[in-house]
Amino acid sequence: MVAVDASVYGGEGMRKASPAVASRPRRAGGLWRPVLLLAVGAYFVLPFVAALRYALQSDTGTFSFSAFTGITAQQGFGPAIGLSLRLLVLTVALTLGLMVPTAVYVHLRLPRLRRILDGITILPIVVPPIVLVIGVLDVAPTFAKASPYLLGFEYVVLAMPFAYRSLAAGLAAIDVKTLFEASRSLGGGPLQTLRRVLVPNLRAALLSATVLTVALVLGEFTMASLDQYQTFPVWIVAFDQNNSHVSTAVSFLALFATWALLMVISLLDRRGRTPPAGGE
Amino acid sequence: MPDVSFGATVELRDLQRSFGSTRALDHLSLTLEPGELVALLGPSGCGKTTALRVLAGFERLDGGTVSVDGTEISGVPAQKRGMGMVFQSYSLFPNMHALDNVAYGLRMRRTAPAERRRRAMALLDMVGLADRAKQYPHQLSGGQQQRVALARALAIEPRVLLLDEPLSALDAQVRLQLREQIRGLQQRLGTTTLFVTHDQEEALSIADRVCVMRDGRIEQVDAPAVLYKRPATPFVAEFVGTMNRLPARTAGAAVEVLGRRVAGGSADGRFPDGAAVEVLVRPEGLTLRRDEGGRGILTARTFLGSVTRLTVLLDGEPAASVKVDAPSDEAAALELGSPVTVELVDEVVMVVEPRPGGVAGSVPAGATIGR
Numbered sequence: 001m002v003a004v005d006a007s008v009y010g011g012e013g014m015r016k017a018s019p020a021v022a023s024r025p026r027r028a029g030g031l032w033r034p035v036l037l038l039a040v041g042a043y044f045v046l047p048f049v050a051a052l053r054y055a056l057q058s059d060t061g062t063f064s065f066s067a068f069t070g071i072t073a074q075q076g077f078g079p080a081i082g083l084s085l086r087l088l089v090l091t092v093a094l095t096l097g098l099m100v101p102t103a104v105y106v107h108l109r110l111p112r113l114r115r116i117l118d119g120i121t122i123l124p125i126v127v128p129p130i131v132l133v134i135g136v137l138d139v140a141p142t143f144a145k146a147s148p149y150l151l152g153f154e155y156v157v158l159a160m161p162f163a164y165r166s167l168a169a170g171l172a173a174i175d176v177k178t179l180f181e182a183s184r185s186l187g188g189g190p191l192q193t194l195r196r197v198l199v200p201n202l203r204a205a206l207l208s209a210t211v212l213t214v215a216l217v218l219g220e221f222t223m224a225s226l227d228q229y230q231t232f233p234v235w236i237v238a239f240d241q242n243n244s245h246v247s248t249a250v251s252f253l254a255l256f257a258t259w260a261l262l263m264v265i266s267l268l269d270r271r272g273r274t275p276p277a278g279g280e
Numbered sequence: 281m282p283d284v285s286f287g288a289t290v291e292l293r294d295l296q297r298s299f300g301s302t303r304a305l306d307h308l309s310l311t312l313e314p315g316e317l318v319a320l321l322g323p324s325g326c327g328k329t330t331a332l333r334v335l336a337g338f339e340r341l342d343g344g345t346v347s348v349d350g351t352e353i354s355g356v357p358a359q360k361r362g363m364g365m366v367f368q369s370y371s372l373f374p375n376m377h378a379l380d381n382v383a384y385g386l387r388m389r390r391t392a393p394a395e396r397r398r399r400a401m402a403l404l405d406m407v408g409l410a411d412r413a414k415q416y417p418h419q420l421s422g423g424q425q426q427r428v429a430l431a432r433a434l435a436i437e438p439r440v441l442l443l444d445e446p447l448s449a450l451d452a453q454v455r456l457q458l459r460e461q462i463r464g465l466q467q468r469l470g471t472t473t474l475f476v477t478h479d480q481e482e483a484l485s486i487a488d489r490v491c492v493m494r495d496g497r498i499e500q501v502d503a504p505a506v507l508y509k510r511p512a513t514p515f516v517a518e519f520v521g522t523m524n525r526l527p528a529r530t531a532g533a534a535v536e537v538l539g540r541r542v543a544g545g546s547a548d549g550r551f552p553d554g555a556a557v558e559v560l561v562r563p564e565g566l567t568l569r570r571d572e573g574g575r576g577i578l579t580a581r582t583f584l585g586s587v588t589r590l591t592v593l594l595d596g597e598p599a600a601s602v603k604v605d606a607p608s609d610e611a612a613a614l615e616l617g618s619p620v621t622v623e624l625v626d627e628v629v630m631v632v633e634p635r636p637g638g639v640a641g642s643v644p645a646g647a648t649i650g651r
Contacts, residue, residue, distance in 0.1 A: 175369055175371070178369055179371060181365075181371075182365070182371040182373070183373075183384070184338075184357075184358040184359045185336060185359070185363060185364070185365040185442075186359075186384050186385035186432065186435075186436060187360075187385055187388035188359055188384070188388045189359055192388065196373075196384075196387075200373075201374055201375050
């Protein structure tokens with residue numbers, strides 16, 4: 001599942017790099033371009049193919065879909081996915097609820113703090129997760145440690161860099177101050193302005209913040225395992241010891257689901273950019 | 281949309297606002313009469329936009345009061361002031377088409393959907409964009425966007441309209457059209473309007489009164505013609521319209537300039553007899569003729585239509601470059617490099633202290649002018 005995160009960033013990186021590649025003289029890329037593309041493609045695709053093959057193969061070497069069809073019947077699958085989904089909702093809600101007002105407020109009122117915030121939001125990447133977990137376990141009150149939802153709060157910290165970056169980029173792309181003032185001069189209060197003007201225009205940023213947070217929660221292993229809660233990734237690893245074909249099948253499906261999610265997001269994003277004609 | 285004048289009286293009293301050590305508003309007081317369009321004119325950083333933003337409620341005050349029709353509104357938040365505002369940059373909501381943008385203010389006021397559609401449509405029609413109602417901002421040109429922004433500001437039937445350099449991002453031609461459209465609508469609706477601009481031509485052409493600002497203070501508030509003809513300070517004289525500075529010398533109550541003695545503008549004892557001064561004269565206040573013995577040389581000309589603006593280098597101590605307006609057909613007969621004589625035909629606008637390092641001779645102590 002960690003591969004999901006890697007592919008998300010790989011995808012972003014490639015998208016950013018492509019204009020530069022295209023602007024190079026044609027000749028230079030002539031033969032090397034397909035070779036390079038094939039090499040990169042193989043690097044990303046081969047592991048998936050291998051995983052798929054392994055999932056479809058039984059120990060005796062025959063091919064069947066039983067690893068896929070039997071997933072839901074596996075012991076512990078339901079509770080694990082349930083916990084992960086609940087953590088997902090909690091994390092996304094907390095992240096957006098905290099980061100949207102903060103990013104907007106800093107952008108509008110405290111532009112000087114932007115630099116500092118940039119620095120702070122990078123901390124969770126710099127500090128290893130294991131240090132974070134030990135720190136949290138050290139200071140968290142007992143009742144909090146007894147609840148798996150403590151993980152959600154830890155995930156909010158982990159998701160912060162990605163969520164904040166997405167939002168900051170979205171805010172930089174529109175003239176927030178003028179839009180806010182235009183709305184206010186027309187009688188819009190802060191909440192109405194947020195709902196009717198800012199959020200619709202930050203849709204792409206909100207979606208990308210959400211998808212990154214989702215990918216993170218569905219892939220996070222270290223913290224959950226150290227906190228000893230069986231979230232979906234922890235279950236996959238544990239189950240792998242019983243039936244590695246099934247756990248590979250599950251990983252493959254999870255990867256596929258996250259990809260599908262990314263596709264949906266980018267489709268929504270594209271729709272947002274060219275508004276439908278005649279819609280209210 | 282009422283056709284009678286319903287604009288409010290706006291009173292800015294003793295406004296003070298500082299940003300760090302910069303005084304954006306330095307005890308500024310200004311009253312706008314109902315239905316009047318006042319242009320705030322000045323160089324960038326003079327505080328004109330701050331004044332407008334204070335009135336809109338976007339900027340807090342360090343001191344002073346703002347009142348509308350005698351009611352103090354300094355503490356009222358922007359969204360409750362009910363003033364229409366058009367911004368310099370395109371401020372339309374990108375996620376809404378033109379009609380929804382115009383209807384936004386009515387939506388905030390909980391007007392029924394059918395009614396707000398009807399009114400928004402009427403306003404779009406008024407600015408000539410009824411056929412663009414369902415287009416999004418990015419599908420409209422800059423001029424069209426500003427017209428939608430104007431319609432949006434007027435939709436809430438404001439008694440005060442605030443325009444923050446609404447034309448400065450537009451092409452010259454569009455700017456001219458929209459300027460006339462704004463003025464036409466403003467006069468028809470009778471909305472009291474504050475128009476901020478750094479473009480003096482724009483201010484003079486659109487406003488009932490122009491308020492020239494500098495360093496957070498008002499230099500002069502007057503009708504455009506008065507401002508042009510009788511500027512109160514050298515700053516206004518040179519900021520509004522084109523102005524020449526000519527070396528001169530006081531002679532009693534008069535001044536000697538270009539070899540002529542004229543009634544001395546405002547040389548009312550501020551300068552001692554025989555002092556070296558400079559006089560301010562408009563290009564149309566001068567005339568020129570070809571003269572082999574003349575002390576000027578024609579160096580450039582700019583065709584402006586019926587008149588041509590000629591630049592003449594005047595020999596003398598020191599040399600001065602002056603601009604003279606001449607009928608275009610006469611100007612066409614003069615070749616660049618021709619020797620010419622420049623003469624004064626109009627009275628001088630103002631007598632001022634020479635610029636430092638300019639005219640030879642001593643500047644009398646204590647002879648300061650203006651501010």
